[in-house]
Amino acid sequence: MDTSALKNSVLSFMKSFNFITVLYISVVSAVTIIKIGNSGGAVMFLKKVNTLPPVPEKMLFISLSFFCVLMALMYMHDNYEIKHQWYIIVMEFICTVFVIVALQVNYNGIVLLFVAHIMKYFEGSSKKLLPLILGSTFFLIFDFNACSNIFKITSFETYTEYYIGTVATILILIKNLFTTLNIIFFIVYTILHLREQMVEKDEINSLNERLQAANRELEKYAAESEKLAQTRERNRLAREIHDTLGHTLTGIIAGIDAASAVADVSPEMLKKYLSLVSDVARQGMTDVRRSVNELRPDALEQRDLLSAIDKMISQMGAASKVKITLDNSAGRLSFGEDEEEVIYRIIQESITNSIRHGKADTVKIRLTREYNIVTITIKDNGVGAPDIELGFGLTHMKERLDMLGGKIQVDGSDGFCVVAEIPIRWGAEND
Amino acid sequence: MKKKIIGKRFAAGVFLAAALVAATVSLYYFQHKRTISLGFFTGSAWDVPDAYTYQLIDDAVEKFEAGHPGVKVEFVSGIPKDDYSEYIASALIKGNAPDVFFVLPEDFSTFAGTDALMKLDGFIDRDADYDKSRYYNASFEFGNISGSQYGIPFESVPSMMFVNKTLLKNEGINEIPKDWTWEDFYEICDRVTKDIDGNGIEDQFGVCDYTWQHAFITNGVEAFDANGMRCSLLGENAVEAVDFLKKINGLTKANAATADDFDKGNVAFMPALLSDYRTYKPYPWNIKKYTNFELDCITLPRGEKGDNKSTMSTLLLAMNSRTDNEGLAWELIKTFCYDIEIQSEIYTYKEGASVLKTVTDSMTTMLSINQVLSEEGGMDINLITSIMDHAEPDYNFKDITPVREMIDAGIDDIVKNGTDSKIGLQMIEKRVRSFLEE
Numbered sequence: 001m002d003t004s005a006l007k008n009s010v011l012s013f014m015k016s017f018n019f020i021t022v023l024y025i026s027v028v029s030a031v032t033i034i035k036i037g038n039s040g041g042a043v044m045f046l047k048k049v050n051t052l053p054p055v056p057e058k059m060l061f062i063s064l065s066f067f068c069v070l071m072a073l074m075y076m077h078d079n080y081e082i083k084h085q086w087y088i089i090v091m092e093f094i095c096t097v098f099v100i101v102a103l104q105v106n107y108n109g110i111v112l113l114f115v116a117h118i119m120k121y122f123e124g125s126s127k128k129l130l131p132l133i134l135g136s137t138f139f140l141i142f143d144f145n146a147c148s149n150i151f152k153i154t155s156f157e158t159y160t161e162y163y164i165g166t167v168a169t170i171l172i173l174i175k176n177l178f179t180t181l182n183i184i185f186f187i188v189y190t191i192l193h194l195r196e197q198m199v200e201k202d203e204i205n206s207l208n209e210r211l212q213a214a215n216r217e218l219e220k221y222a223a224e225s226e227k228l229a230q231t232r233e234r235n236r237l238a239r240e241i242h243d244t245l246g247h248t249l250t251g252i253i254a255g256i257d258a259a260s261a262v263a264d265v266s267p268e269m270l271k272k273y274l275s276l277v278s279d280v281a282r283q284g285m286t287d288v289r290r291s292v293n294e295l296r297p298d299a300l301e302q303r304d305l306l307s308a309i310d311k312m313i314s315q316m317g318a319a320s321k322v323k324i325t326l327d328n329s330a331g332r333l334s335f336g337e338d339e340e341e342v343i344y345r346i347i348q349e350s351i352t353n354s355i356r357h358g359k360a361d362t363v364k365i366r367l368t369r370e371y372n373i374v375t376i377t378i379k380d381n382g383v384g385a386p387d388i389e390l391g392f393g394l395t396h397m398k399e400r401l402d403m404l405g406g407k408i409q410v411d412g413s414d415g416f417c418v419v420a421e422i423p424i425r426w427g428a429e430n431d
Numbered sequence: 432m433k434k435k436i437i438g439k440r441f442a443a444g445v446f447l448a449a450a451l452v453a454a455t456v457s458l459y460y461f462q463h464k465r466t467i468s469l470g471f472f473t474g475s476a477w478d479v480p481d482a483y484t485y486q487l488i489d490d491a492v493e494k495f496e497a498g499h500p501g502v503k504v505e506f507v508s509g510i511p512k513d514d515y516s517e518y519i520a521s522a523l524i525k526g527n528a529p530d531v532f533f534v535l536p537e538d539f540s541t542f543a544g545t546d547a548l549m550k551l552d553g554f555i556d557r558d559a560d561y562d563k564s565r566y567y568n569a570s571f572e573f574g575n576i577s578g579s580q581y582g583i584p585f586e587s588v589p590s591m592m593f594v595n596k597t598l599l600k601n602e603g604i605n606e607i608p609k610d611w612t613w614e615d616f617y618e619i620c621d622r623v624t625k626d627i628d629g630n631g632i633e634d635q636f637g638v639c640d641y642t643w644q645h646a647f648i649t650n651g652v653e654a655f656d657a658n659g660m661r662c663s664l665l666g667e668n669a670v671e672a673v674d675f676l677k678k679i680n681g682l683t684k685a686n687a688a689t690a691d692d693f694d695k696g697n698v699a700f701m702p703a704l705l706s707d708y709r710t711y712k713p714y715p716w717n718i719k720k721y722t723n724f725e726l727d728c729i730t731l732p733r734g735e736k737g738d739n740k741s742t743m744s745t746l747l748l749a750m751n752s753r754t755d756n757e758g759l760a761w762e763l764i765k766t767f768c769y770d771i772e773i774q775s776e777i778y779t780y781k782e783g784a785s786v787l788k789t790v791t792d793s794m795t796t797m798l799s800i801n802q803v804l805s806e807e808g809g810m811d812i813n814l815i816t817s818i819m820d821h822a823e824p825d826y827n828f829k830d831i832t833p834v835r836e837m838i839d840a841g842i843d844d845i846v847k848n849g850t851d852s853k854i855g856l857q858m859i860e861k862r863v864r865s866f867l868e869e
Contacts, residue, residue, distance in 0.1 A: 033524055033525065036524055037521040037522070037524040037525040038521065038525075040517055042520030042524050043516050043520040043538070045520070046520050046541050046542065047541050047829075051545050052523055052524065052545045052752075052753075053524055054526075055526025056525065058526065
């Protein structure tokens with residue numbers, strides 16, 4: 001059994017024990033008072049005391065009913081949510097006082113029960129010593145000898161003088177036994193209470209230590225993470241250079257090739273190609289600037305993903321005379337920034353590959369979505385690649401997809417086909 | 432721990448239950464207010480035969496009920512005087528004592544000392560119709576302990592001196608002055624103490640039952656303070672009183688006279704109570720105790736430093752401190768103790784004196800006493816009023832009974848062994864003081 005459970009059972013035991021004591025004292029007093037009244041020694045008794053004994057039935061009724069009310073209040077205090085805790089504590093205290101007064105201060109152990117009960121409600125607060133201080137004060141104040149000098153009260157012992165010899169002794173002994181046992185229970189309760197608090201303190205200390213250890217781990221991890229981020233950033237830069245410069249340069253080369261092919265035939269076409277090359281170069285320039293600035297596709301920054309892709313397709317198609325089509329059955333495309341960028345880059349890279357390596361003249365792009373998986377299929381009619389070596393471009397695509405938890409499949413048997421699946425985060429769609 | 436919030440329904444239930452209890456209690460209280468209980472005993476408080484207790488009680492109750500329609504006075508009848516103290520004490524302890532009850536003089540300090548009796552000062556002050564100066568001071572003061580009034584006087588009896596007029600006449604003594612002194616007293620006693628049948632043993636005596644209390648009161652000894660907390664027996668007055676006791680007791684040898692000797696007509700003086708006089712003297716009374724001599728009564732002789740004073744014992748009416756009928760209880764007390772008609776009945780049905788000056792002074796009362804007295808004649812009717820006017824209340828502090836016994840024993844010792852009065856009193860005082868300090 002742990003301390004807390006033990007403590008609770010000591011408290012419940014104290015409650016029943018106090019009930020027995022209150023019952024014992026009130027019943028013995030009441031019965032004795034009635035016996036004295038009927039014994040023919042009433043005048044003698046009145047000469048001995050300085051006040052009338054309490055009315056027996058009344059004393060029984062008041063002490064026991066207030067004890068029951070006290071128990072009910074304690075039960076409510078323990079089991080119900082109480083807004084103003086002080087009210088119930090004051091009410092409990094009033095009941096305690098009533099029981100003591102009804103018993104003519106012949107039993108004050110109930111103060112200890114009251115203190116034991118309220119102790120747990122002051123745990124951890126700055127007033128945690130208050131119940132103990134108040135309790136010991138009241139325990140001292142509600143002392144029979146102290147009170148009998150100020151108030152007119154009759155002691156239990158005076159009542160028992162009615163009985164002859166042994167009976168009186170036994171009755172007093174039982175009362176003293178009850179009183180002493182109650183004090184012992186209270187001490188045990190207090191010790192358990194203190195021990196529980198000490199255990200709690202220890203637990204808090206060990207938790208604190210663990211927290212500090214975790215903190216150190218975290219710091220270490222943060223340092224590692226920083227290094228990792230640096231590496232990642234370097235990779236990203238490399239990708240950016242490849243994506244932007246490589247792409248632009250490919251376009252420029254393709255454009256210049258086309259220009260040189262038509263240079264002799266049609267100066268107008270030449271002009272047109274050159275102006276396209278110039279566009280691509282400018283775009284490349286912008287890309288590079290942007291990369292330097294933010295490493296984010298400018299197209300994406302200025303418009304939504306779909307129109308950015310459209311623009312890219314028309315630019316590349318115009319520059320390379322490759323026919324590029326986009327078939328979007330995924331509906332409105334709205335993703336997180338990182339997702340958009342990955343989609344954009346995959347498409348860009350795939351087109352670049354198709355033009356550069358596959359010598360294709362048509363590229364079909366299809367966007368589909370099933371639940372939260374967006375599938376991008378880029379298929380060309382180029383030479384394909386029976387043995388696929390993962391070049392820098394593909395590796396980067398894979399890396400980018402990995403970061404989002406997606407996957408990529410490539411097939412070079414009939415033209416070249418890239419199928420990328422990206423799981424879209426829920427909620428991003430509605431942004 | 433999961434806690435439930437106290438619901439409105441629960442609170443409403445508690446409130447309803449409380450209201451129900453309050454309603455029941457107030458209903459009961461209201462019903463209860465319509466009856467008031469009275470505690471009394473049959474017989475006389477002064478241990479003389481009494482046959483008319485119920486007349487006075489019935490008249491008073493009838494008068495009270497007539498004045499308070501709908502109120503009923505309840506009482507248990509037939510409790511003899513000897514059982515009465517215990518009856519009331521038992522009821523007080525068990526918490527079912529009557530709202531208003533008679534308190535015998537010997538019980539008064541005990542009951543008042545245990546807070547069993549309600550303090551009546553508030554009622555006295557508030558009641559505009561009530562004037563305490565209409566009582567004999569000694570009667571009223573007897574109900575006062577430490578400045579608080581716990582009882583209202585109903586009937587008083589002063590102590591006086593019985594005189595065997597026949598014996599004195601035989602000895603040639605005809606007139607005793609009203610303000611006679613210890614010297615006169617001693618002189619007469621000395622003169623009458625003799626052996627008449629000549630068998631060597633004295634058989635005619637001066638006085639019997641004359642105690643330190645009679646000597647103290649007539650020599651102005653203030654043995655106790657009002658609260659009975661301090662005892663001082665070392666004053667000159669007290670020493671003189673004890674010296675006088677020694678002197679007067681010295682007249683007879685070992686066989687001091689008793690009340691029995693007085694009844695037989697062999698003693699000249701005996702201190703006794705008015706109730707004894709009223710019981711045994713009047714003609715129509717069926718008990719004629721003193722048949723062989725003419726009985727008269729006079730004041731107690733005074734010492735050098737004192738007066739012809741008496742102590743006065745008083746039967747009180749008190750209110751139970753636990754009564755919930757305070758207002759009615761006070762009215763009932765007033766009916767018994769303040770109503771001229773009821774108080775007048777004391778002279779018809781009881782043996783003591785009315786505590787109201789007007790009643791005792793009144794012509795009708797005088798006539799009624801005169802009527803019975805005139806048969807044998809002789810008593811100065813103004814004597815009763817005079818004695819009562821000058822009487823002192825009996826001690827009423829709590830420990831008076833044991834203290835009285837201690838002084839009794841101590842002074843008995845001094846008188847018998849002829850100890851020096853001052854030394855003897857010193858010892859008594861020491862003993863009494865240590866007893867009171869406990």
